[in-house]
Amino acid sequence: MSQMTTIARLATRDTDFDTRLASLLAWEGVSDHEIGSRVAEIIAAVRQRGDDAVIEYTNRFDRLSATAMSELTIGAERLEAAFANVPTEQREALQHAAERIRLYHERQKPESWQYSEPDGTVLGQKVTALDRVGIYVPGGKAAYPSSVLMNAVPAHVAGVREIVMVVPTPDGIVNELVLAAAHLAGVDRVFALGGAQAVAALAYGTQSVPRVDKIVGPGNIYVATAKRAVFGQVGIDMIAGPSEILVVSDGGTDPDWLAMDLFSQAEHDEDAQAILVSWDAEHLAAVEASIERLLPTLEREAIVRESLARRGALILCEGPEQAVELINRIAPEHLELSVEAPQAMAEGVRHAGAIFMGRYTAEVLGDYCAGPNHVLPTSGTARFSSPLGVYDFQKRSSLIQCSPEGADTLGRTASVLARGESLTAHARSAENRLKR
């Protein structure tokens, strides 16, 4: 076995490059059979016994001793107090972030539309907000107020009537910034619940927890497994994997900046992924030196070291075009284009959750306050999915109103096709409206 290196060095011209890249990117978040069974049991119990089951599981998993759901309910006054008591600097930062997130997401709001055809038939599409949405916020040390804003503000902008938040309070620990963010983002109700029992309560409703139409927000493997299980009963956002960044540098950005950008991703957890691609070998060596020099200065050095060793990489490629090919192959959650002409390079990018362009656009600005959402498709799912947005909190209904002429024209076609499918009641339903 080779000695443990700080971060892997790859080059696209290496004969084993494809294999090594594939193994670096591999991530299977699928839960095992045992977790699946335990989650199924929890969901069944919550459906059957409602609040009682929720309280039991919460007491067991979060080490509490609640006797009624009222003890696990966090009222509006409590949220407001948390907001009022946050230090001014933090309160203003939260307000700045919330306002920018709101402004960006306002631009996403689609309009309903309809149009008439010459024979008087009207077709259209009506956009409606979801009635009630549940937001899952992880508790404990990884409780992020920014996640509350990123999930709740788009729901609010979309016009959701009621936003219900669940956040576990293990050992009774409440994160004041999370409550403050909930107040600021327009969350209507908060329950101190987490895990599969919180997901089940939101999906099916209990005596105290209202049934929601969709559940969004990240969580551990139990939460992810529960979300997959209730999908269909309610909508869900996505099953998130570890966070990742792909940085492309043309060699012109300060190596210390790039090292810190990679660290900012790696410090999330040991499975987070930070990859730098460049066609400038000397520059890659300089960034590696910065990494080595700056690592000991980090508060979360141990996590960053582990994450870089397990899943990080510095990749030497042949040039900008090959860098774009790599981007599209990796389909990164976060893509930082630290190059001279980022807009031109972005043109060629087909798959990425969010694209951060230019040397000044640190990815972390998008985590907090640039405006676009920080809930992004991970593990290559940017191939087929999108950042969380206003869209996720609305749905569309098709509108069709046929004139008598339209019903005649369309009815003839429908009749032929229905008979071709042996669906004769379909055909006769259309034929009833034909002109005699």
Added chain:
Amino acid sequence: MSQMTTIARLATRDTDFDTRLASLLAWEGVSDHEIGSRVAEIIAAVRQRGDDAVIEYTNRFDRLSATAMSELTIGAERLEAAFANVPTEQREALQHAAERIRLYHERQKPESWQYSEPDGTVLGQKVTALDRVGIYVPGGKAAYPSSVLMNAVPAHVAGVREIVMVVPTPDGIVNELVLAAAHLAGVDRVFALGGAQAVAALAYGTQSVPRVDKIVGPGNIYVATAKRAVFGQVGIDMIAGPSEILVVSDGGTDPDWLAMDLFSQAEHDEDAQAILVSWDAEHLAAVEASIERLLPTLEREAIVRESLARRGALILCEGPEQAVELINRIAPEHLELSVEAPQAMAEGVRHAGAIFMGRYTAEVLGDYCAGPNHVLPTSGTARFSSPLGVYDFQKRSSLIQCSPEGADTLGRTASVLARGESLTAHARSAENRLKR
């Protein structure tokens, strides 16, 4: 036990109305543990052994004796020949439908956008089509060419580069209209595969079947279970339940028309649901008489009788407002507003997959050729999901380009929030770009 009635009669004023309605609507499409295990086994085998496993399962489940994937591949010439050989009337009907579906879905195409802030920071959203999509088309007797159009045309309009279709051919039976529709809709490749093995092949790729980014289309419980299992590895559309219609009549529509509209839904299968709501008791009685009189004239009488008896209902309500309340509670897949002023009533509808307005708009026109999609959210999922559309074949990437000024303003806020979350590498990444 009471005698079997043709169709249940309910009234909102009945004391047991809520319970009876809830039990009528109840539908749990969740597969059992055994199906889950068998599907997991099939997926694992296809991932491990590729084509060989796919051929084995296909031979077993579809009673074939293929020895190579080439025998399960349907080439472009074969599709073109099917299209050329379809009787003229059917070919023209398919073309009429495809053209209208295309025109409607063209209206859904979103634009990418970006905007600049006063300090030069640019924010935006880039829309990109999926690279490759898989369309599952059920085979055998329930093979519907209209479904091929409804799934493939929006993918084509969205700009998907490659559309791969799978359709099982049990006992070697090929549906010529399905192949013709595939040719017309721009399907690029077709494999004669079905079941969980087809879903697994599309999700993970084999030597012959290319890995896709998203799988859409209906299927039986094995297909639905497989789609749920591969969700995350690829995108999926939805897990469809039985088809349903809710018709609201003000009493002014010919009872024979309404009876046939209900039949057109009920003839799909024994689990399909057809419900009529009216505030006119005499009218409901007239529709019931039409049902009794017309039932014996149906080709699929047995299926319709079973479906109406199991899940159909005629519901007497108090008036139009209560009808709208019922609509929003049921969140029907198909909603037919057979009333004098349907646009006004539609205003109050929050949850419905597609709204068919006015006496001339038979729901079946939407099944085939009105233009909007016939792939719609079932079983109340219109509360949170939408008709299939161009949206399902595209995804969005956020764009962020900070000016040096923007990086300074945003960096200060990000730094405060990152430190509030104890993510100090995040903070330092932002601070690197602050003005000195």
